Amino acid sequence: MGKKTVSLLDKKAVDRTITRITHEILEKNKGYEDLCLIGIRTRGIYLAKRINDKIKAVEDIVLPLGILDITMYRDDIFKLKSPEVKKTDIPFDLNNMTIILIDDVMHTGRTTRAAIDAIMDLGRPKKIQLAVLVDRGDRELPMHPDYAGIFYNVSPEEAVLVRLREIDGKDEVIVVRT
Amino acid sequence: MKWNKKDLLGIRELTKEEILFVLDSADSFKDISKREVKKVPTLRGKTVITLFYEPSTRTRTSFEIAAKRLSADTINISASTSSYIKGETLKDTAKNLESMKPDAIVIRHSMPGAPHMLSKYMKSSVINGGDGAHEHPTQALLDLFTIREKKNRIDGLNITIVGDIAHSRVARSNVFALRHFNTHITLCGPPTMIPHDIESLGIQVEYNVEKAVQDADVIMMLRIQKERGGIAYIPSIKEYSSIYGLKTEHLKRAKKDVIIMHPGPMNRGIEISDEVADGPYSVILDQVENGVAVRMATLYLLIGREI
Amino acid sequence: MKILIKNGRVIDPKNGRDEILDIFINGNIIEKIDKNIMEKGDNIHLIDASDLVVAPGLVDVHVHLREPGYEYKESIKTGTMAAVKGGFTTVVCMANTNPVNDNKSITEYIIKKAKSEGACRVLPCGAMTKGLKGKELAEIGEMYEAGIVAISDDGKSIRNSETLRKALEYAKLFNIPAISHCEDEDLSKGFVHEGGASVISGIEPIPAIAEEIIVKRDMTIAKYVKTPIHLTHISTKGSVESIGEMKKKYDLITCDTCPHYFTLTDRATLSFDTNTKVNPPLRSKEDVKAIKEGLREEIIDIIATDHAPHDLTSKDVEFDIASSGISGLETALGLSMALVHEGVLSMSMLIKKFTENPAKFLNLPYGGLAHGDAADIIVFDPDYEWTVDKNNFVSKGKNTPFNGWRLKGKNLLTIVDGKMAYKDARFK
Numbered sequence: 029m030g031k032k033t034v035s036l037l038d039k040k041a042v043d044r045t046i047t048r049i050t051h052e053i054l055e056k057n058k059g060y061e062d063l064c065l066i067g068i069r070t071r072g073i074y075l076a077k078r079i080n081d082k083i084k085a086v087e088d089i090v091l092p093l094g095i096l097d098i099t100m101y102r103d104d105i106f107k108l109k110s111p112e113v114k115k116t117d118i119p120f121d122l123n124n125m126t127i128i129l130i131d132d133v134m135h136t137g138r139t140t141r142a143a144i145d146a147i148m149d150l151g152r153p154k155k156i157q158l159a160v161l162v163d164r165g166d167r168e169l170p171m172h173p174d175y176a177g178i179f180y181n182v183s184p185e186e187a188v189l190v191r192l193r194e195i196d197g198k199d200e201v202i203v204v205r206t
Numbered sequence: 207m208k209w210n211k212k213d214l215l216g217i218r219e220l221t222k223e224e225i226l227f228v229l230d231s232a233d234s235f236k237d238i239s240k241r242e243v244k245k246v247p248t249l250r251g252k253t254v255i256t257l258f259y260e261p262s263t264r265t266r267t268s269f270e271i272a273a274k275r276l277s278a279d280t281i282n283i284s285a286s287t288s289s290y291i292k293g294e295t296l297k298d299t300a301k302n303l304e305s306m307k308p309d310a311i312v313i314r315h316s317m318p319g320a321p322h323m324l325s326k327y328m329k330s331s332v333i334n335g336g337d338g339a340h341e342h343p344t345q346a347l348l349d350l351f352t353i354r355e356k357k358n359r360i361d362g363l364n365i366t367i368v369g370d371i372a373h374s375r376v377a378r379s380n381v382f383a384l385r386h387f388n389t390h391i392t393l394c395g396p397p398t399m400i401p402h403d404i405e406s407l408g409i410q411v412e413y414n415v416e417k418a419v420q421d422a423d424v425i426m427m428l429r430i431q432k433e434r435g436g437i438a439y440i441p442s443i444k445e446y447s448s449i450y451g452l453k454t455e456h457l458k459r460a461k462k463d464v465i466i467m468h469p470g471p472m473n474r475g476i477e478i479s480d481e482v483a484d485g486p487y488s489v490i491l492d493q494v495e496n497g498v499a500v501r502m503a504t505l506y507l508l509i510g511r512e513i
Numbered sequence: 514m515k516i517l518i519k520n521g522r523v524i525d526p527k528n529g530r531d532e533i534l535d536i537f538i539n540g541n542i543i544e545k546i547d548k549n550i551m552e553k554g555d556n557i558h559l560i561d562a563s564d565l566v567v568a569p570g571l572v573d574v575h576v577h578l579r580e581p582g583y584e585y586k587e588s589i590k591t592g593t594m595a596a597v598k599g600g601f602t603t604v605v606c607m608a609n610t611n612p613v614n615d616n617k618s619i620t621e622y623i624i625k626k627a628k629s630e631g632a633c634r635v636l637p638c639g640a641m642t643k644g645l646k647g648k649e650l651a652e653i654g655e656m657y658e659a660g661i662v663a664i665s666d667d668g669k670s671i672r673n674s675e676t677l678r679k680a681l682e683y684a685k686l687f688n689i690p691a692i693s694h695c696e697d698e699d700l701s702k703g704f705v706h707e708g709g710a711s712v713i714s715g716i717e718p719i720p721a722i723a724e725e726i727i728v729k730r731d732m733t734i735a736k737y738v739k740t741p742i743h744l745t746h747i748s749t750k751g752s753v754e755s756i757g758e759m760k761k762k763y764d765l766i767t768c769d770t771c772p773h774y775f776t777l778t779d780r781a782t783l784s785f786d787t788n789t790k791v792n793p794p795l796r797s798k799e800d801v802k803a804i805k806e807g808l809r810e811e812i813i814d815i816i817a818t819d820h821a822p823h824d825l826t827s828k829d830v831e832f833d834i835a836s837s838g839i840s841g842l843e844t845a846l847g848l849s850m851a852l853v854h855e856g857v858l859s860m861s862m863l864i865k866k867f868t869e870n871p872a873k874f875l876n877l878p879y880g881g882l883a884h885g886d887a888a889d890i891i892v893f894d895p896d897y898e899w900t901v902d903k904n905n906f907v908s909k910g911k912n913t914p915f916n917g918w919r920l921k922g923k924n925l926l927t928i929v930d931g932k933m934a935y936k937d938a939r940f941k
Contacts, residue, residue: 100246113234149243318715320784339715406709464721
């Protein structure tokens with residue numbers, strides 16, 4: 029008895045996937061001009077940092093990096109158990125930039141909508157693209173990621189968990205039965 | 207941490223944890239007032255009523271801006287224009303407003319306990335915007351926020367409050383809040399304006415303002431009224447000002463990085479001189495700015511979610 | 514009517530009794546009081562008082578019946594019904610009605626109303642000054658002829674010392690006592706006791722000295738003009754001390770306190786519950802302790818209720834503007850029993866403060882259970898536990914800070930003038 033876990037990505041696989049996403053971003057945008065990375069709290073932040081490190085290794089350039097907290101824009105805010113709001117920190121002008129929004133898991137699409145609303149209140153970017161490590165399907169809004177690490181269609185009794193060493197102590201993506 | 211308070215009636219009811227939680231949340235809300243689009247949709251569709259039985263521009267405007275920046279709708283009711291003049295009791299006012307289903311009421315009243323009465327009759331969240339000489343919780347929260355912002359801490363500070371302590375809700379709320387922290391509080395004012403049994407709260411009292419501001423990290427000046435209910439507590443404003451008015455010379459006794467605070471509105475030249483009010487140590491305008499952030503945090507925590 | 518009360522523990526301090534006895538009432542007097550009374554005949558109402566206490570009907574020297582003028586708060590009818598429920602067979606009603614009882618017509622009105630509608634004896638107290646304004650003497654002589662048993666400006670103090678002196682001296686003619694409400698108006702602009710609680714609540718405070726100064730003043734004047742004086746609703750340590758000192762030099766001083774002054778402290782006002790607003794205000798822990806000691810040391814002779822019923826509208830407002838007062842007739846005995854349960858007073862001492870002592874200072878032939886005395890008797894259970902429910906109050910005034918309290922001690926039966934005035938549903 030207990031939770032049955034399936035491993036989707038192990039440590040190496042996580043790293044490889046992030047590397048692939050990084051290259052896809054550079055390829056699609058034909059380089060890094062006017063490009064910036066914004067990670068959605070919480071794990072999106074660490075993914076954004078890693079992507080930025082990999083870009084430095086490849087192109088020897090560090091892109092502007094921002095942190096976005098979307099609590100104030102959520103449409104399900106009234107059901108939140110914990111009301112914590114954390115800071116949004118975007119220390120650059122995002123007007124006319126191409127923003128790569130980065131998150132760990134994409135599910136209903138509501139987080140993405142909230143993130144877009146939040147960004148629109150901060151300025152007028154040229155483009156917004158979305159990168160996620162896992163797309164677990166089951167959309168409730170017409171949103172799509174431009175870059176996805178893996179697709180995994182999760183059944184109602186399952187949940188996808190992304191663990192990153194910066195905050196969880198290890199790198200892995202697993203599916204657990206709830 | 208879990209926040210399950212429906213009302214904010216006083217600092218007395220908050221734990222240290224809860225106070226810090228409000229301050230931390232206020233941090234995030236402060237940024238919104240700095241950007242170009244000074245709005246977030248967080249309280250969209252919510253209604254906030256300000257019910258002010260005592261006049262106020264500062265506190266009311268602060269709450270109104272806070273609510274609007276969270277996308278809530280606001281309505282202002284003041285005693286002179288309301289049914290209060292026609293003799294409607296507070297209880298009836300509460301019940302009438304309740305039928306219109308507001309989400310939050312901010313009430314300012316001249317008598318202690320009025321918000322508590324309101325809360326008894328209303329399902330909406332009640333925020334105490336000042337009840338007589340009892341409490342003014344959002345003022346204390348914004349004062350603590352300002353202190354923390356300027357000093358990077360609240361513990362270990364010497365805080366002096368000067369003025370009509372006995373009749374000051376700002377003094378009371380600040381004392382209740384600061385007592386959770388490792389601070390040394392000194393209350394200063396003419397003996398007629400210091401509450402009789404203040405020693406029972408274990409707080410230091412100093413009648414002499416020079417001694418009171420010695421080594422102070424924070425000096426909080428309160429607004430002075432010469433008379434209350436026709437009884438003179440001090441012989442004249444002139445005399446009060448010469449004995450207790452904060453002047454530049456006093457600051458030499460305080461710490462080098464002392465900050466000067468005032469809940470406003472100031473009586474320039476009476477409790478605080480022009481030089482001090484406009485000088486480099488004054489954080490009075492920061493307090494006003496922080497007031498909006500703290501009130502946004504308060505509204506968000508009280509009505510932003512189902513408790 | 515003939516009533517036989519059997520097997521009760523009869524406690525009658527006036528006649529020095531505390532033993533199991535039977536009492537036989539015939540008509541409106543006590544015909545027999547003895548062990549094992551055998552009374553033959555029909556129509557004898559038998560009351561089994563086994564395991565219960567039988568005492569003289571309680572005498573309350575300070576109630577507000579609010580009639581005439583404030584019948585929406587209480588009437589003579591409802592107030593006396595509340596009294597008999599609480600175990601009181603005689604009440605002295607204060608003059609701050611509307612119009613004020615400062616002349617014989619009002620006195621006559623009250624007495625007449627009480628005769629036809631009152632459930633217990635009602636003895637009016639006349640005003641000392643006209644309109645309670647503290648300036649001109651009221652027509653004390655005419656009121657005396659009409660039936661007042663004391664004079665008082667209760668609700669206020671007489672500010673002008675000369676006027677008080679004259680009132681006390683004039684009352685000598687009629688040999689009736691003066692009851693003094695001790696409050697220095699100028700010091701008393703607040704609404705709660707000046708102490709630790711008012712520091713926190715920010716409610717305008719009243720210092721203890723507002724009472725103590727006038728206690729001293731009034732006793733000094735009374736001693737000087739050689740008249741009796743009764744200080745009512747004593748609430749502070751300082752007052753108890755002064756009264757104790759003065760009693761050593763002058764023995765025509767009596768005083769009373771109320772149950773709330775030995776039960777609640779000023780901390781009760783921190784909730785802003787207007788049911789805790791009373792004048793004098795609830796005091797500090799030290800004062801409560803001193804009141805209890807004052808009772809034990811017999812400095813405080815009498816317990817009165819200062820029954821002050823108010824309508825909901827007067828109380829359901831902001832603390833500052835709420836009316837002061839507690840509706841106390843129905844909780845007095847229960848609250849006072851705590852003093853016995855705590856060991857502060859013996860049962861006999863407690864009953865004395867409600868019976869022998871009040872009757873004595875008012876020169877009334879009540880407060881005892883001797884052969885030939887008026888049949889004013891109560892039967893109560895000192896251990897009965899019950900919960901105070903203001904919605905069950907007979908009084909129109911539901912303003913009590915004790916709602917929901919669990920009390921131990923309840924009055925079960927009241928006989929006034931030989932007639933059954935109150936019988937508790939739980940009475941076997």
